[in-house]
Amino acid sequence: MNAIISLSRRSFIIGVAASAGGLSLGFNVPFIKPARAEGSEAAPEINAWVVIRPDDTVVIRIARSEMGQGTLTGLAQLVAEELNCDWAKVTTEYPSPAQNLARDRVWGNFSTGGSRGIRESHEYVRIGGAVAREMLIAAAAAEWGVPASECTARMGMVTHAASDRATFYGQLAAAAARMTPPANVTLKDPKDWTIAGKPLPRLDTADKLNGSQVYGADLKLPNMLNAAIRACPYFGGKVESFDAAAVAAMPGVRTVVQVDETAVAIVADTWWRAKTALDALPIVWDEGPNRQVTSASIAAMLEEGLAANDAFIGAKQGDAGAALSAAGRTITATYAFPYQNHATMEPMNATALYTPERCEVWVPTQNGEASLAAAAEAAGLPVQQCEVHKIHLGGGFGRRGNFQDYVRQAVSIAKQVPGTPVKLMWSREEDMLHGAYHPTTRCRLTGALDADGNLTALHMRISGQSILAAVRPQGMQNGMDPVVFQGLVLSGTEGTLGYTVDNLLVDHAMRNPPIPPGFWRGVNLNQNALYVECFMDELAHAAGVDPLAFRRKLMAKHPKHLAVLEAVAERIGWDTPPAAGVHRGLAQIMGFGSYVAAAAEVSVTDGQLRIHRIVAATDPGHVVNPAQVERQVEGSFVYGLSACIYGECTVNGGRMEQENFDSYEVLRMAEMPDVETIILPSGGFWGGVGEPTIAVAAPAVLNAIFAATGKRIRTLPLKNHDLA
Amino acid sequence: MARLIINGTPRDIEVDPDTPLLWVIREQIGLTGTKYGCGVAACGACTIHIDGVATRSCVLPVSAVEPDQQITTIEGLSPDSSHPVQQAWLALDVPQCGYCQAGMIMAAAGLLMQNPNPADEDINAEITNICRCGTYNRVRAAIKLAAKAGEATQRG
Numbered sequence: 001m002n003a004i005i006s007l008s009r010r011s012f013i014i015g016v017a018a019s020a021g022g023l024s025l026g027f028n029v030p031f032i033k034p035a036r037a038e039g040s041e042a043a044p045e046i047n048a049w050v051v052i053r054p055d056d057t058v059v060i061r062i063a064r065s066e067m068g069q070g071t072l073t074g075l076a077q078l079v080a081e082e083l084n085c086d087w088a089k090v091t092t093e094y095p096s097p098a099q100n101l102a103r104d105r106v107w108g109n110f111s112t113g114g115s116r117g118i119r120e121s122h123e124y125v126r127i128g129g130a131v132a133r134e135m136l137i138a139a140a141a142a143e144w145g146v147p148a149s150e151c152t153a154r155m156g157m158v159t160h161a162a163s164d165r166a167t168f169y170g171q172l173a174a175a176a177a178r179m180t181p182p183a184n185v186t187l188k189d190p191k192d193w194t195i196a197g198k199p200l201p202r203l204d205t206a207d208k209l210n211g212s213q214v215y216g217a218d219l220k221l222p223n224m225l226n227a228a229i230r231a232c233p234y235f236g237g238k239v240e241s242f243d244a245a246a247v248a249a250m251p252g253v254r255t256v257v258q259v260d261e262t263a264v265a266i267v268a269d270t271w272w273r274a275k276t277a278l279d280a281l282p283i284v285w286d287e288g289p290n291r292q293v294t295s296a297s298i299a300a301m302l303e304e305g306l307a308a309n310d311a312f313i314g315a316k317q318g319d320a321g322a323a324l325s326a327a328g329r330t331i332t333a334t335y336a337f338p339y340q341n342h343a344t345m346e347p348m349n350a351t352a353l354y355t356p357e358r359c360e361v362w363v364p365t366q367n368g369e370a371s372l373a374a375a376a377e378a379a380g381l382p383v384q385q386c387e388v389h390k391i392h393l394g395g396g397f398g399r400r401g402n403f404q405d406y407v408r409q410a411v412s413i414a415k416q417v418p419g420t421p422v423k424l425m426w427s428r429e430e431d432m433l434h435g436a437y438h439p440t441t442r443c444r445l446t447g448a449l450d451a452d453g454n455l456t457a458l459h460m461r462i463s464g465q466s467i468l469a470a471v472r473p474q475g476m477q478n479g480m481d482p483v484v485f486q487g488l489v490l491s492g493t494e495g496t497l498g499y500t501v502d503n504l505l506v507d508h509a510m511r512n513p514p515i516p517p518g519f520w521r522g523v524n525l526n527q528n529a530l531y532v533e534c535f536m537d538e539l540a541h542a543a544g545v546d547p548l549a550f551r552r553k554l555m556a557k558h559p560k561h562l563a564v565l566e567a568v569a570e571r572i573g574w575d576t577p578p579a580a581g582v583h584r585g586l587a588q589i590m591g592f593g594s595y596v597a598a599a600a601e602v603s604v605t606d607g608q609l610r611i612h613r614i615v616a617a618t619d620p621g622h623v624v625n626p627a628q629v630e631r632q633v634e635g636s637f638v639y640g641l642s643a644c645i646y647g648e649c650t651v652n653g654g655r656m657e658q659e660n661f662d663s664y665e666v667l668r669m670a671e672m673p674d675v676e677t678i679i680l681p682s683g684g685f686w687g688g689v690g691e692p693t694i695a696v697a698a699p700a701v702l703n704a705i706f707a708a709t710g711k712r713i714r715t716l717p718l719k720n721h722d723l724a
Numbered sequence: 725m726a727r728l729i730i731n732g733t734p735r736d737i738e739v740d741p742d743t744p745l746l747w748v749i750r751e752q753i754g755l756t757g758t759k760y761g762c763g764v765a766a767c768g769a770c771t772i773h774i775d776g777v778a779t780r781s782c783v784l785p786v787s788a789v790e791p792d793q794q795i796t797t798i799e800g801l802s803p804d805s806s807h808p809v810q811q812a813w814l815a816l817d818v819p820q821c822g823y824c825q826a827g828m829i830m831a832a833a834g835l836l837m838q839n840p841n842p843a844d845e846d847i848n849a850e851i852t853n854i855c856r857c858g859t860y861n862r863v864r865a866a867i868k869l870a871a872k873a874g875e876a877t878q879r880g
Contacts, residue, residue, distance in 0.1 A: 067821055068819075068820030068821030068822065068857040069820065070820070201817045202817055202819075204822075205813075205814060205817055205818075205819055206805065206814065207822075208819040208822030208825050209805050209810045209813050209814060209819070209825070209829065210757065210798060210799065210801070210802075210805045210810065211755065211756070211757015211758070211797065211798035211799045211826050212757070212799075213822055214756070215759075215823060217756075217759070217760065218750075218756035220754070220756075226751075251740060270747065270751040270752070271747070271751060272743055272744070272747035272751060343856060344821075344823075344856060345759070345761050345767070345769060345821065345823040345824045345854065345855070345856050346759070346761075346821075346823045347760070347761075392821075392822075393821060394759070394821050394822070394823030395821045395823060395856050395857060396821075397856070425760075427763060428761065428762045428763055428764075627817065631817075631820060631859075631862070634858055634859075634861055634862070635820060635857045635858025635859065636858065637858065638855065638856070638857070638858030638859075638860060639856065639858055642856075660762050660763070660764050660766060661761075661762045661764070661766040661767050661854060662762075662764055662766045666854055666856065667860075668852050668853075668854060668860075669847065669848055669851050669852070669853075669860045669863065669864065670848035670849070670852070672860040672861060672864075674861065675861060
C-alpha cells in the first residue's frame with residue numbers, strides 16, 4: 001500500500017510540535033519568517049532536508065540528536081530511501097536550533113527522547129526526501145525538454161530512457177533548488193525499501209575509533225577558559241558564603257564566581273586547575289529545608305501512599321475492590337524501586353560565549369531547542385540573539401533533554417567573563433549528586449484467584465514520585481501524571497496492558513519527596529514492568545500453573561503482546577528442561593509504542609548469580625535498520641541489568657550518598673550475558689526501540705532467580721539481597 | 725617542567741607534578757581522544773598505554789612517568805585506524821555513543837599485547853571498563869576478531 005501524503009500535513013505536525021516544545025520553559029518563542037535557503041550555488045539546498053554538492057555528495061539534515069542510539073543513521077536512511085540517492089555518498093549535518101526557529105520550525109521537533117526520534121519523524125523526513133527527488137527529476141526534465149513523467153531517478157542519477165540521457169544529482173542540484181516543490185508525493189511501501197529497512201553500518205563509527213570524534217567535553221575555542229563547579233549538595237539548599245580570596249592566587253585561576261543561588265564555579269586556564277582550586281575553596285552551604293530527609297523517610301512516605309484513600313486512576317475495568325473482597329483466595333505483594341542516576345559516561349557540560357549582544361552555546365543536548373530557550377533565559381537576551389551548536393553526546397539516556405541546568409550554569413558563568421568562551425564541565429561527583437533521578441515508586445499488588453487458578457481481579461496501587469509534577473506540570477491531566485501508568489493502561493498506542501482482567505484497578509497515590517526526578521531511559525515502564533511481570537509470576541506459582549500458560553490465558557485479546565512472549569519462550573526452549581542448575585524466567589510489556597518480551601536463563605551457586613543468556617523480542621511495527629535495533633536491544637540489557645543488580649542512589653541528610661562509580665556500581669563485561677534479539681515487525685504502526693526492552697530485563701531475571709532459589713526479590717537492587 | 729614521549733614525539737611541558745597524566749594529555753598536549761569519566765580509575769575511559777601496558781591515566785601523576793617511557797594514546801595507536809583492534813571495531817560497528825570506546829580500544833589492544841589469544845575469562849578479568857550504552861558483547865566479539873586477525877598476521 002502506498003500512502004499519498006498531502007504536504008499540508010506538515011504544517012499540522014509542526015504546529016503540534018511547536019505547542020509542545022517552545023512553551024515548555026515558560027518562554028514565548030517568536031517565529032521569524034524564513035530567509036531563503038542558505039545553500040550557496042556551490043552546494044544548493046534542494047529543500048530543508050537535502051543539500052547536494054556538485055561532487056554528488058548528499059548532505060542529509062538530521063534534526064534529532066545522535067547519542068549512540070543510531071537515530072542519525074536511521075533518519076538518513078529514510079530520507080535517502082525516498083531520494084533514491086547513492087547511499088555511499090551520504091553524509092549528515094545538524095541544522096541549528098536558531099535556524100529552525102528562523103525557518104518556522106521547518107525541521108519540526110528537535111527533542112530526542114521517549115524513543116521518538118524515528119517513530120515521530122519518519123513521515124515528514126521521507127516526504128522531505130521524496131519532494132527533493134521530484135524536484136531533481138523536474139529539473140532534469142526541464143533541461144531536456146521532456147515530460148517529468150518519462151524520467152526516473154535511481155542511485156543519484158536521473159534518466160530519460162527514451163532519449164538515452166542521464167545526469168547525476170550533483171549536476172541538477174542548482175536547478176532543482178529553484179523548482180516548485182510538488183503538492184503531493186507518494187511514499188514507498190516499506191516492502192519496496194532498498195536503503196531503509198537494511199542493516200547498514202552506522203555513519204558515525206570511524207571517528208569513534210581514533211579519538212577524532214569531538215564531544216562537548218572535548219571542545220576547544222580560541223581563548224577559551226575552563227570552569228569547574230560545585231552546587232549545594234543538599235537538595236533545596238544554596239550557597240551561604242565562600243572565601244574566594246583563599247584560592248585566588250592558585251595556579252591558573254582567573255575568577256571565582258557564584259552561579260545563581262545554588263553554586264560556586266572557578267574559572268581557570270585549565271579544567272584541572274579549576275577543579276584543584278575548587279577542592280581548596282572554603283564554601284559554607286545553607287543546607288536548606290531537607291536535612292532530615294533520608295531513604296528511610298522517603299520509604300515511609302511511600303508506604304503510607306500504598307494504603308491511602310486518595311489516588312489517581314490509570315486503568316479501571318469492572319469492580320476490583322468488590323471482587324477482591326468477595327474472593328476466596330487473594331495474593332498480595334509489595335515491590336519497591338529506588339532512585340537511580342543516568343550516569344552518562346560523559347559528564348554534563350556546556351560551553352558558552354556571552355557578550356551583551358549575543359550568546360552562543362555549544363552543548364551535547366537531546367533537545368537543542370530546550371538548550372536554546374535555556375541559554376536565552378539565562379543570558380537575558382532575546383532568542384534571536386542566541387545560538388546553540390549541537391555537539392555529539394557521550395550518552396544521554398534522558399539526562400540531557402528536558403533538563404538544561406548545565407546550560408543555564410554555563411551561561412551564568414560566561415556572563416561574568418563576557419567576551420571569553422568558557423567551557424563548564426561537571427566532575428563525576430557533581431554529576432552523581434545533581435542528577436534528575438529515575439524516581440522512586442512502590443507498588444502493592446493484590447490479585448484474586450478462583451478455584452481453577454484464574455486471575456479474577458487485580459489491584460495495583462502505585463505510590464511514589466511523579467516526574468511530570470516536578471519537571472513538566474503542563475503535561476499533568478487534572479492533577480494526574482499519566483506517565484506513571486506507562487504500560488498499564490487499557491487504550492492508546494503508547495503502551496497498553498497485555499492482560500485482560502475482568503476486575504482491574506491501577507491507581508497512583510502521588511508522593512513527591514524533595515529529590516529532583518527525571519526521565520531516565522525507559523522512564524516508568526521500568527518500574528511498572530517489574531511490578532506487573534514479577535507479580536504475574538507470583539500468581540502463576542500460587543495457582544500452580546506454568547508462568548507462560550498462566551499469562552497466555554489472560555492474553556487472548558492481546559495477540560501482539562503474546563506474539564513476542566511466545567517468540568522468546570520458543571527460542572529459549574521453554575517447553576524443554578534447561579541444563580542442570582539453570583533456571584528460566586519470562587517477562588513482557590508494551591511501551592514507547594512497541595511490544596517487547598524477554599526470557600532469561602540464570603544459575604545461582606552459593607548465592608552467586610550468573611545470568612547465562614537473554615532472549616529478547618521486539619515488535620516495533622517497522623524496522624529502519626535491523627542492525628541498529630539489535631544493538632539497542634543488547635545495550636538496553638546492560639542498562640536494565642545495571643539497574644536491576646546495582647542501581648541505587650540512597651539519600652541521607654538531604655543529599656545523595658553515592659558520588660562516583662566506586663559506590664554507584666554498574667554492570668561490567670564479566671557479568672554481561674549473551675543476548676539474542678528477535679525482531680518481529682508486524683507492520684502498520686511505528687514503535688520506539690531505544691527504551692522498551694530495558695523494562696523486561698529485571699523481571700525476566702528476577703523470575704528466573706525465583707525459579708532457581710525460591711526467593712522472591714521485590715526490592716531493587718539485587719546487590720542488597722542474599723541469594724544463598 | 726616534565727619531559728614526556730607521547731605517540732613517539734618528545735614533549736616538554738610546564739606542569740605541576742601532581743597533575744594527572746590524563747589532564748596533561750587532554751589540556752596541555754591537546755589530545756582529547758582520551759576521556760575523563762570518573763577521576764578515580766573506576767571506569768577506564770582514560771586508558772592509555774605506558775610502554776605498551778594499558779594504564780588508567782586519571783589518577784597517575786605526571787611526575788610518576790619516567791622521561792624515557794613511551795606514552796601511547798588512541799590518536800597514536802595507529803596512524804590510520806589500521807590497528808587490528810580498530811579494524812575489528814569497524815568491522816563489527818561496535819561503538820554507540822563512543823565516549824568510552826577509546827579507553828575500551830586501548831584496554832583491548834593492551835590485553836592482546838600481553839595475551840594474543842585471550843579466553844573469555846581473560847577478557848572478563850582485563851576489560852573492566854564501563855560502557856553505559858551497552859556495547860560489551862560486541863567489544864568481546866571484536867577482541868576475538870582482532871585476536872584472529874593478529875594470529876593470521878603472525879602466521880602470514
